[in-house]
Amino acid sequence: MPLSRWTSKHRTTLGRKRKDDPQNKSYRTPPKPESYYTSTKGQCRWCGNVITKEDGTINMRKSWHEQCVDEYMIIYHTREARKHVYKRDKGECNYCGKNCGRRRWDLDHIRPLWEQKGVKEKDLDWSYWSLDNLQTLCRKCHKEKTKTDTANARKSKKVIYKRIEKFK
Numbered sequence: 708m709p710l711s712r713w714t715s716k717h718r719t720t721l722g723r724k725r726k727d728d729p730q731n732k733s734y735r736t737p738p739k740p741e742s743y744y745t746s747t748k749g750q751c752r753w754c755g756n757v758i759t760k761e762d763g764t765i766n767m768r769k770s771w772h773e774q775c776v777d778e779y780m781i782i783y784h785t786r787e788a789r790k791h792v793y794k795r796d797k798g799e800c801n802y803c804g805k806n807c808g809r810r811r812w813d814l815d816h817i818r819p820l821w822e823q824k825g826v827k828e829k830d831l832d833w834s835y836w837s838l839d840n841l842q843t844l845c846r847k848c849h850k851e852k853t854k855t856d857t858a859n860a861r862k863s864k865k866v867i868y869k870r871i872e873k874f875k
């Protein structure tokens with residue numbers, strides 16, 4: 708997505724306090740890094756590193772690296788994640804190969820996110836939210852997978868299976 712359009716959309720969150728962020732409450736989205744809540748210009752809100760211009764000086768007009776925007780969006784904005792996955796999978800179900808077209812497919816986390824539930828922030832496995840852990844599934848296969856995942860959750864005596872059932 709063009710960085711300019713996106714930056715203006717997110718200006719409202721610049722400098723917001725971490726504890727006010729509603730997204731931090733669900734295990735399905737990992738807490739954002741401290742740097743996200745900075746209001747210092749010229750520092751990336753995702754990786755926390757300085758953003759430099761071509762001549763090596765700090766770019767005080769920017770708050771994101773271009774590649775960091777993509778990483779961020781894939782984690783926190785489902786629509787953006789779907790765009791990336793569609794570009795890669797072309798709407799083809801990863802289980803049965805059915806072509807679902809542009810919209811009629813589900814975005815699935817290969818290793819289910821509940822495995823990260825209750826994990827301390829410093830121990831979180833961020834690869835759970837990466838493009839590599841996302842796949843295209845048709846509705847039918849997704850249903851089947853959710854069933855299996857839920858059964859596995861039960862087997863491993865994770866109490867959260869109740870919550871998963873609620874999401875069905």
Ligand SMILES: [Zn+2]
Nearest residue numbers: 751754772775
């Ligand atoms: Zn960055």
Ligand SMILES: [Zn+2]
Nearest residue numbers: 800803845848
């Ligand atoms: Zn399928």
